[in-house]
Amino acid sequence: MNQRLRPPRRVVADRVTLAHGGGGKAMRDLIEDVFTSVFAPPGMEDQARLMHPSLLEPGAQLAFTTDSFVVSPMEFPGGDIGTIAVCGTVNDLAVGGARPLWLSAAFIIEEGVEIATLRRIARSMQTAAEVAGVRIVTGDTKVVGRGSGDGVFVTTAGVGVIPPGRDLLAGKVRPGDVALVNGVLGDHGAAILAARGDMALTTDVVSDCQPLNLLIEAVLAAAPDVRCARDATRGGLASALNEIADAAGVGVVIAEADLPLRPEVKGVCEILGLDPLYLANEGTLVLFVPPDQAAAALAAMRGTAAGRGACSIGQATASHPGTVVMKTVFGGGRIVDMLVGEQLPRIC
Amino acid sequence: MNYADEFRDPVAARGVLAAIARVTDEIGATREKPVHIMEICGGHTHAIFRYGLDKLTPPGLEFIHGPGCPVCVLPMSRIDECVEIAERPGVIMTTFGDAMRVPGHRKSLIQAKADGADIRMVYSPLDALELARRHPDREVVFFGLGFETTTPSTALTILQAAADGQTNFSVFCNHITVPPPIKALLDDPHMILDGFVGPGHVSMVIGVRPYDFIARDYGKPIVVAGFEPLDLLQSVLMVLEQIRDGRAEVENQYSRVVPDDGNPVSIAACAEVYAPRPSFEWRGLGEIDASGLCIRPAYAAWDAEVKFGVGYGKGPRAVAEPDGCRCGDVMTGRIKPHACPQFGTGCTPEMPLGALMVSSEGACAAYYQYGGLRLEAAL
Amino acid sequence: MGVRRQVNVACILKDEPIEALIGTWSLIHVGFAMSRINEEEAALTLDILRQLGEAQAEIEAMRASERMLAS
Ligand code: SF4
Numbered sequence: 001m002n003q004r005l006r007p008p009r010r011v012v013a014d015r016v017t018l019a020h021g022g023g024g025k026a027m028r029d030l031i032e033d034v035f036t037s038v039f040a041p042p043g044m045e046d047q048a049r050l051m052h053p054s055l056l057e058p059g060a061q062l063a064f065t066t067d068s069f070v071v072s073p074m075e076f077p078g079g080d081i082g083t084i085a086v087c088g089t090v091n092d093l094a095v096g097g098a099r100p101l102w103l104s105a106a107f108i109i110e111e112g113v114e115i116a117t118l119r120r121i122a123r124s125m126q127t128a129a130e131v132a133g134v135r136i137v138t139g140d141t142k143v144v145g146r147g148s149g150d151g152v153f154v155t156t157a158g159v160g161v162i163p164p165g166r167d168l169l170a171g172k173v174r175p176g177d178v179a180l181v182n183g184v185l186g187d188h189g190a191a192i193l194a195a196r197g198d199m200a201l202t203t204d205v206v207s208d209c210q211p212l213n214l215l216i217e218a219v220l221a222a223a224p225d226v227r228c229a230r231d232a233t234r235g236g237l238a239s240a241l242n243e244i245a246d247a248a249g250v251g252v253v254i255a256e257a258d259l260p261l262r263p264e265v266k267g268v269c270e271i272l273g274l275d276p277l278y279l280a281n282e283g284t285l286v287l288f289v290p291p292d293q294a295a296a297a298l299a300a301m302r303g304t305a306a307g308r309g310a311c312s313i314g315q316a317t318a319s320h321p322g323t324v325v326m327k328t329v330f331g332g333g334r335i336v337d338m339l340v341g342e343q344l345p346r347i348c
Numbered sequence: 349m350n351y352a353d354e355f356r357d358p359v360a361a362r363g364v365l366a367a368i369a370r371v372t373d374e375i376g377a378t379r380e381k382p383v384h385i386m387e388i389c390g391g392h393t394h395a396i397f398r399y400g401l402d403k404l405t406p407p408g409l410e411f412i413h414g415p416g417c418p419v420c421v422l423p424m425s426r427i428d429e430c431v432e433i434a435e436r437p438g439v440i441m442t443t444f445g446d447a448m449r450v451p452g453h454r455k456s457l458i459q460a461k462a463d464g465a466d467i468r469m470v471y472s473p474l475d476a477l478e479l480a481r482r483h484p485d486r487e488v489v490f491f492g493l494g495f496e497t498t499t500p501s502t503a504l505t506i507l508q509a510a511a512d513g514q515t516n517f518s519v520f521c522n523h524i525t526v527p528p529p530i531k532a533l534l535d536d537p538h539m540i541l542d543g544f545v546g547p548g549h550v551s552m553v554i555g556v557r558p559y560d561f562i563a564r565d566y567g568k569p570i571v572v573a574g575f576e577p578l579d580l581l582q583s584v585l586m587v588l589e590q591i592r593d594g595r596a597e598v599e600n601q602y603s604r605v606v607p608d609d610g611n612p613v614s615i616a617a618c619a620e621v622y623a624p625r626p627s628f629e630w631r632g633l634g635e636i637d638a639s640g641l642c643i644r645p646a647y648a649a650w651d652a653e654v655k656f657g658v659g660y661g662k663g664p665r666a667v668a669e670p671d672g673c674r675c676g677d678v679m680t681g682r683i684k685p686h687a688c689p690q691f692g693t694g695c696t697p698e699m700p701l702g703a704l705m706v707s708s709e710g711a712c713a714a715y716y717q718y719g720g721l722r723l724e725a726a727l
Numbered sequence: 728m729g730v731r732r733q734v735n736v737a738c739i740l741k742d743e744p745i746e747a748l749i750g751t752w753s754l755i756h757v758g759f760a761m762s763r764i765n766e767e768e769a770a771l772t773l774d775i776l777r778q779l780g781e782a783q784a785e786i787e788a789m790r791a792s793e794r795m796l797a798s
Contacts (some may be wrong), residue, residue, distance in 0.1 A: 613737055
């Protein structure tokens with residue numbers, strides 16, 4: 001970005017008005033004060049011009065992804081919409097084996113949102129970006145009238161580089177491969193449910209939202225033949241496993257006794273009749289490793305901040321291709337299917 | 349000790365399962381000639397599939413999944429009426445989550461919400477009352493449904509609303525009772541049931557005596573059961589022992605929660621607020637005499653049927669279920685869910701045709717989601 | 728700790744102050760405490776279950792040693 005010839009402006013209003021979307025000074029002030037001054041080094045230029053040495057390596061591939069984020073409430077224990085907007089896109093790149101480098105961030109802001117809220121969201125985004133080692137380099141803001149949005153919607157796109165020779169693909173999972181997760185399941189889903197307040201439940205569970213790229217790098221260094229990784233976001237672990245089973249044409253067997261769950265998450269699920277396997281996560285992944293590298297992968301995960309609670313939860317098998325089966329604590333079995341629509345509390 | 353985990357102990361489970369196998373043998377039941385035990389309650393059906401219990405019991409023991417999922421048996425006409433109320437201007441309809449997907453003739457509550465009705469999920473009727481307090485300018489309606497387990501909570505909420513003078517709150521009452529449909533099943537000439545596992549949470553409210561007729565008049569054993577897997581297995585064992593010994597009694601496995609006489613405060617609240625309806629429609633079973641509850645005239649101010657003029661029986665009572673639906677046959681144990689021609693094709697959890705596909709407590713949905721044929725192929 | 732939720736205790740309160748409930752376990756359904764857990768009954772039920780479990784463990788051990796002797 002060019003040297004500034006004038007001092008940075010400050011937004012004086014308390015809330016976003018349609019004027020902030022008008023393309024004039026108010027909008028410029030909003031972008032500069034709330035966003036670009038936080039995204040260090042200053043980002044949000046309309047066009048980012050980028051170069052990175054890893055792109056020049058023969059055999060390197062560019063990875064490019066985008067995702068939109070809507071979450072209610074916008075701020076919740078353990079993060080906010082900004083945190084997941086960065087982590088989500090970083091993780092989408094990372095589970096494909098890419099090293100995330102740059103992000104864009106586009107905001108659709110509903111008239112009336114507090115400027116202070118926007119500042120907190122921007123701050124969270126920058127913090128998450130720093131943890132992940134990525135830069136937010138371009139972006140956009142639009143303001144919509146009251147009632148046309150729901151607070152703030154954020155869209156991030158991400159660019160990363162897949163080093164030569166790396167090829168993580170769900171289709172590569174083979175029978176016998178071991179399934180590992182990096183930590184407890186369902187924290188994000190449970191935290192959001194409680195934060196929404198409709199069910200009047202309170203817990204101390206916080207969202208697990210965190211970038212996973214450093215963890216994946218560590219695992220790949222220790223266990224180079226990792227077949228694939230998948231972040232268990234919407235639809236939870238169950239959906240991630242089903243997608244993998246489908247893509248690879250293998251069966252997956254997980255053991256209920258091995259699933260890492262916080263007592264609080266179990267509690268929320270029991271009260272509301274929900275299945276933790278379907279609760280969303282924002283910083284939890286499952287990866288499949290050949291059995292001879294499972295121990296190394298596990299140790300590598302546990303050595304990272306995002307993987308302290310890592311453990312093995314099951315295995316791919318040649319039988320029942322495309323189907324995920326859970327061995328219950330009783331030795332019985334049940335199919336863990338894809339979710340049908342949204343998981344609704346089952347109360348009576 | 350938290351009175352839940354202890355009842356999930358796999359070691360004890362092996363013991364109960366071995367005893368179940370032994371007694372099933374002693375009865376002389378085989379895969380070809382099995383004993384049929386019905387778990388009445390949807391919570392039990394759910395637990396059986398959730399823990400894979402049906403795969404652990406001997407082939408000579410067959411579970412028949414009963415009508416005890418209150419969401420599943422809600423007839424289409426009542427959903428229609430609920431949608432009609434929800435779509436009135438100014439109304440906030442509140443409901444338990446699992447009722448959102450139940451199909452009506454026109455639409456489900458989920459569809460009505462998408463079409464603009466203000467429909468919100470709550471955990472408790474008390475939360476609906478609280479919503480009424482916070483929105484004095486709106487009419488908050490609670491979609492009251494459920495068996496005797498849930499009936500008192502709605503009654504106590506109405507009493508609370510009456511005491512507070514909260515007049516913008518009302519209940520669309522669809523509460524139903526367990527004993528009448530069991531009687532209807534027992535009166536069915538095709539009935540093949542040998543015994544029952546009774547719904548523990550219902551008995552926590554009404555006690556165990558309302559089931560006396562099952563043992564006394566029909567000579568069938570019933571054991572009131574808790575909801576942890578060991579509770580369920582132990583209850584099955586107790587039913588089998590009764591069958592083996594030629595006894596027909598009402599036994600209480602869930603005595604840590606179920607007093608023989610139930611809960612007097614709950615019973616009194618229900619008697620105060622509700623009167624029995626002459627009959628009520630059950631999806632898949634049709635009209636059953638005295639199986640539903642309505643709100644007494646003294647509490648008409650909190651009765652959504654009165655407030656919105658949509659009383660039971662005003663709309664078309666289309667008992668006819670969709671073509672090809674075999675819910676009745678599944679519920680009476682005549683066929684297994686996958687024997688229904690609609691199963692998995694015309695009828696799926698995304699687009700349920702019949703009642704038993706609606707909630708994961710329904711036998712067909714549980715089969716579809718947790719296993720049934722696919723699981724047998726997998727194991 | 729855990730999950731917290733306000734519940735109505737009218738159904739389980741006998742002629743006693745509400746403090747009497749402190750430390751007791753109760754079954755909660757849709758925001759109402761519906762039944763106090765009867766600890767003695769719970770212990771009795773668990774006893775029976777444990778006995779069944781132990782008996783089975785003994786049978787299994789016996790079978791295992793018989794198999795050992797037979798082989
Ligand atoms: S598959 Fe559908 S229509 Fe057939 S019995 Fe089950 S719920 Fe009824």
